[in-house]
Amino acid sequence: MTDLDDIDHSLLRLLRQDARRTFSEMAEKVGLSVAAVKRRVDRMRDLGVITGFTAQIDYAKLGWGIEAFTELRYAGTAPVSEIIRTATVAPEVQAIYTTAGDPDALVSIRARDMRHLQQVIDTLRRAGNVTGTKTLMVMDVWTRSDMDPTTPTRPLSPTRPTPRTP
Numbered sequence: 001m002t003d004l005d006d007i008d009h010s011l012l013r014l015l016r017q018d019a020r021r022t023f024s025e026m027a028e029k030v031g032l033s034v035a036a037v038k039r040r041v042d043r044m045r046d047l048g049v050i051t052g053f054t055a056q057i058d059y060a061k062l063g064w065g066i067e068a069f070t071e072l073r074y075a076g077t078a079p080v081s082e083i084i085r086t087a088t089v090a091p092e093v094q095a096i097y098t099t100a101g102d103p104d105a106l107v108s109i110r111a112r113d114m115r116h117l118q119q120v121i122d123t124l125r126r127a128g129n130v131t132g133t134k135t136l137m138v139m140d141v142w143t144r145s146d147m148d149p150t151t152p153t154r155p156l157s158p159t160r161p162t163p164r165t166p
Contacts, residue, residue, distance in 0.1 A: 002047050002048075002049055004044070004049070007030050007032065007040065008040055008044060010029070010030050011026055011030060011037065011040055011041060011044070012044070012049070012050070014026050014029060014030075015041075015050070015053075019053040019054065020053075023037045023038045023041070026041075059110055063112055064110045064111065064112055065112070065113070066109075066110065066111040066112065066113060066114065066116070066117050066137070067108075067109070067110055067111075067137075067138040067141075068108075068109045068111070068117055068135050068136060068137050068138060069106055069107065069108055069109070069135070069136045069138070070106070070107045070109060070121055070124060070133050070134070070135045070136075071103035071105070071106055071107075071133060071134040071135075071136075072086065072103055072104055072105040072106075072107060072124065072130055072132075072133055073102065073103050073104055073130070073131050073132040073133070074104045074105075074128070074129045074130060074131060075129040075130075075131045076129065078104065078128065078129050080098050082128050082129065083096070083098050083104055083105045083128075084096060084098070085127075085128065086105070086107070086124060086127045086128060086130070087107065089123055089124065089127045090109075090120050090123045090124060092109050092110055092111055092116075092120045093107055093108070093109055093120075093124075094108040094109065094110055095107070095108040096108070103134070107124065109121075117135075121133060121135055
């Protein structure tokens with residue numbers, strides 16, 4: 001585990017919100033010099049804490065408006081390598097997560113339309129020892145970009161219902 005201080009966590013939070021922020025902007029927000037911020041970001045990259053910088057894309061505007069997750073179940077004791085190989089059978093697969101328990105894997109899929117999604121699922125069903133699937137359609141997405149789950153937060157205060165008086 002890598003030790004990071006509060007300023008490092010603040011920098012990570014700022015980069016998650018907008019990875020194109022300048023060192024100057026981040027320096028102003030955390031109260032350090034530009035050079036100090038650059039050194040910290042470089043250090044976190046060298047340590048592997050920051051693994052890259054990406055763009056968030058609106059796939060619907062590119063004609064890939066269907067997003068779904070498909071659970072995969074495998075026969076017997078399929079090795080993880082076989083489960084991961086399933087991801088390579090369809091370019092529409094964005095990610096595959098092997099899981100403990102049922103299902104064996106969760107696959108993130110992008111498709112153009114429902115017919116296309118059906119074709120992708122049929123392709124996955126024919127891959128290796130897949131014995132069953134269950135598909136969940138994504139209706140909307142909300143992501144947290146302003147919080148660092150590695151930074152302890154104060155517990156929420158329990159609220160008690162106000163007693164009703166007759």
